[in-house]
Amino acid sequence: MPNSNKSYERKDEEMKFPKTSHFDAKLVRSKIMGPNTLKLCEELMEGDPIPPGSVVLDLGSGCGISSAMLAREYDLITYAADLWSDPSENMHFLESIGLTNKQVIPIKADANALPFARGFFDAVVSVDSYNYFGRDPRYLGEKLLPYVRHGGLILLAIPGMVRDCHDDLPACLLASWTPEQLDYMHDMCWWRAIFEQADDVDVVNMHEMKCTREAWEDWIACDNKYAQGDRAAVEAGALEYLNTINVALRKK
Numbered sequence: 001m002p003n004s005n006k007s008y009e010r011k012d013e014e015m016k017f018p019k020t021s022h023f024d025a026k027l028v029r030s031k032i033m034g035p036n037t038l039k040l041c042e043e044l045m046e047g048d049p050i051p052p053g054s055v056v057l058d059l060g061s062g063c064g065i066s067s068a069m070l071a072r073e074y075d076l077i078t079y080a081a082d083l084w085s086d087p088s089e090n091m092h093f094l095e096s097i098g099l100t101n102k103q104v105i106p107i108k109a110d111a112n113a114l115p116f117a118r119g120f121f122d123a124v125v126s127v128d129s130y131n132y133f134g135r136d137p138r139y140l141g142e143k144l145l146p147y148v149r150h151g152g153l154i155l156l157a158i159p160g161m162v163r164d165c166h167d168d169l170p171a172c173l174l175a176s177w178t179p180e181q182l183d184y185m186h187d188m189c190w191w192r193a194i195f196e197q198a199d200d201v202d203v204v205n206m207h208e209m210k211c212t213r214e215a216w217e218d219w220i221a222c223d224n225k226y227a228q229g230d231r232a233a234v235e236a237g238a239l240e241y242l243n244t245i246n247v248a249l250r251k252k
């Protein structure tokens, strides 16, 4: 159907998440802040693996559940950097599941002013966060890439739109979100144009993630007011218009 924002053809494939299944489902529900972070993270890592032992920035790590997965399941030394969450609380949680400060380093940090040495990270992972700070076309080149070593990978799972529809927002999206909130979501063409404005980086992979529906269903089943707020849109058909964009960038 040309010019439609709907993606009638898209069907989520049956997916298995062996790494995610190592985490207690109730614990996961208490830690995620949007579509199931662990499933998104696992799908990202399956597409473009980061070698064990790498030093990784989990950017916008929220309550630290994806950092726990990166450290425990993939043997990555993980800096869990987030603006809104409390690093002491996150450390307490990480220790409670057996992780140490040699595996995950929780830190309060603004993605716009990262407190690290240039070229420090072997890789960056960012799940359900990049659209908060990365929409400015100067962000990648000026504020993130300097902290990644040459050849380093940047993996992003970005909540997006199948096709930008900000001029004519469907009622199902407006059932939970304002036009201003929806302005954080864009389609793959829009994001590609943003990334292509940065020098020193190649877009090595960009596609719709397969687990979007499943990740959203896990989220709206959560018993917190944010998940319940998002439920109206999903139940009204929002996932026909929304996707998750898997991006892999490599610093030259």
Ligand SMILES: C[S@@+](CC[C@H](N)C(=O)[O-])C[C@H]1O[C@@H](n2cnc3c(N)ncnc32)[C@H](O)[C@@H]1O
Pocket (backbone or CB within 6 Å): 031, 032, 033, 034, 037, 059, 060, 061, 062, 063, 066, 081, 082, 083, 084, 085, 109, 110, 111, 112, 126, 127, 128, 129, 132, 133
């Ligand atoms: C929707 S939550 C996702 C959290 C986590 N990645 C997850 O999937 O559960 C978005 C996260 O982005 C973080 N964030 C927003 N703006 C940020 C900024 N400027 N610097 C660092 N983190 C930021 C927030 O602190 C929040 O934890």
